[in-house]
Amino acid sequence: ELPTIYVITPTYPRPEQIPELTRLAQTLMNVPNIYWLVTDDTDTPNQDLIDYLTFTGIPHTYLNTPMPPKYSGHKVKPKGVANRNAGMEWLRQHASKGVIYFADDDNTYDIRLFQEMRYTEKVSMWPVGLVSNKEGLSTPVVSEGKFQGWFEGWNGGRTFLVDMAGFAVPNATMPYKPGHEEDGFLQSLHISPYDIEFKAEQCTKMYVWHTQTKKSSHQPNNIFKKKYDNTNI
Numbered sequence: 191e192l193p194t195i196y197v198i199t200p201t202y203p204r205p206e207q208i209p210e211l212t213r214l215a216q217t218l219m220n221v222p223n224i225y226w227l228v229t230d231d232t233d234t235p236n237q238d239l240i241d242y243l244t245f246t247g248i249p250h251t252y253l254n255t256p257m258p259p260k261y262s263g264h265k266v267k268p269k270g271v272a273n274r275n276a277g278m279e280w281l282r283q284h285a286s287k288g289v290i291y292f293a294d295d296d297n298t299y300d301i302r303l304f305q306e307m308r309y310t311e312k313v314s315m316w317p318v319g320l321v322s323n324k325e326g327l328s329t330p331v332v333s334e335g336k337f338q339g340w341f342e343g344w345n346g347g348r349t350f351l352v353d354m355a356g357f358a359v360p361n362a363t364m365p366y367k368p369g370h371e372e373d374g375f376l377q378s379l380h381i382s383p384y385d386i387e388f389k390a391e392q393c394t395k396m397y398v399w400h401t402q403t404k405k406s407s408h409q410p411n412n413i414f415k416k417k418y419d420n421t422n423i
């Protein structure tokens with residue numbers, strides 16, 4: 191029996207939401223033994239999304255996980271943080287085994303990535319393609335199977351210079367207090383960079399890209415639609 195991979199996906203209401211999740215869902219439909227936690231940054235359940243998740247047949251739970259209102263005035267918002275924490279809280283209550291992976295709704299995932307992370311013991315890592323920055327990727331630097339450091343444009347005093355899409359951890363080692371970003375989360379696991387299990391052929395293969403969808407500026411125009419009453423529109 192394959193260990194279950196718990197995929198926690200933060201998402202939020204916007205015109206791109208269903209398209210992004212369609213892409214991700216149809217990747218996950220090709221992966222065995224997945225449990226998908228779709229954590230939606232709103233207190234209003236999205237029935238279209240709930241119906242779509244049912245259609246996919248992927249074992250899942252849909253949670254409403256709004257960002258606390260205290261952040262509404264902030265310029266730099268903790269995007270996806272309340273969602274991921276709520277997903278981890280759900281796991282504490284419902285599962286004790288398997289592997290956890292944080293999969294943002296807008297990234298691009300090769301199904302081989304899930305094969306790589308399934309047997310994580312402490313922490314698995316692999317390269318993440320960063321199509322829009324000059325380094326082009328984020329990865330641990332590995333030489334002869336050993337950790338050498340990080341290949342990343344931005345240091346920021348972190349111990350783990352890793353993208354959210356670039357690691358998986360076993361559910362069993364989940365910290366009681368979830369960290370608020372990659373570095374905080376990994377530090378709270380009490381692991382060192384020397385514990386990293388290098389996946390994707392010693393971090394030489396790219397199985398995930400941190401992609402970003404161009405934001406639409408369109409607003410649905412209900413007055414325009416009025417003249418199409420009693421049609422399919």
Ligand code: UDP
Nearest residue numbers: 199200201202231269270273294295296402
């Ligand atoms: N997200 C969210 N609420 C927000 C903005 C983003 O839940 O107000 C989610 C989003 O769906 C994604 C993750 O948080 O899964 C990271 O956000 P985004 O992709 O916008 O960040 P970026 O990749 O640009 O750093």
Ligand code: MN
Nearest residue numbers: 294296401402
């Ligand atoms: Mn993103």
